[in-house]
Each structure stands twice: as structure tokens, then as C-alpha cells.
Amino acid sequence: MTNSGKLLIGGLAMVLLAGCGGQQLGKALEVDPKGSTFQGHLFAEYIELSQLEYNESDWADSDKFAMRAISAGTGGPRSLEKIADRELPEDKVYALSEARKRLVNLFGKGAAEKYPQDAAHA
DSSP states (O other), rough: OOHHHHHHHHHHHHHHHHTTTTTTHHHHHTOOOOHHHHHHHHHHHHHHHHHHHHHHTTTHHHHHHHHHHHHHBBBBOOOOOOOOSSOOOOGHHHHHHHHHHHHHHHHHHTTTHHSHHHHHHO
């Protein structure tokens, strides 16, 4: 196979793979949210994040937030994302870790039930 043939095949493969990303937002938008008031708000927040990432062509993050929306909208388990799961600037990790600890503490005190909209936004 010639070099130009290899380049053509490689280019087609990249286009096909790129087309696979960002597919979860459409699925999430079809969900009729169920569960608690908090989960309904959480669903809406994740849909918004997914749409923002999709608009920026960040398919991986769009899909990640869409899957979290689907989980929240179907009454699935909720968990706060781990700091280590994100690519963050090293100088921000400590502050975000401390903020996450405070958030976990507030959830432990019933924030999702007492303040569902604010808790979902957080």
C-alpha cells in the first residue's frame, strides 16, 4: 500500500472515531428524570455541563457529564467525582480537594434533602 493510501485510511479512521464522541448527550436528553428532587436538579445540572462541553467540541467530557445525567435521572447512585479523576493544574489540586471535603461534609449533613437545588449545583 502506498503512503498516500495509508494516510487516507488513517484519516478516515480518525473521522470515524471522532464521530463516536459526544453521542451520550442525545441519549441523556431522552431521559424522563425520576427519583428525588435533588436527582432531578442534578440531572439538569449535568445536562447543562454536557451541553457546554459538547458546544466546545470536548466530546469526552460531554459524554462523561451526559452519563452522570443519565444516572441521576434514572434514580441511580450518586457520588461526587474524585479529584484524581480530573486533569487539573497541580497548583489547584489542594484547594479543590479541600473544597470537595467540605462538600462531602455538607452532603453528610443532609444538604441534598434540605437544599436540593443548591446541592445539585454544587
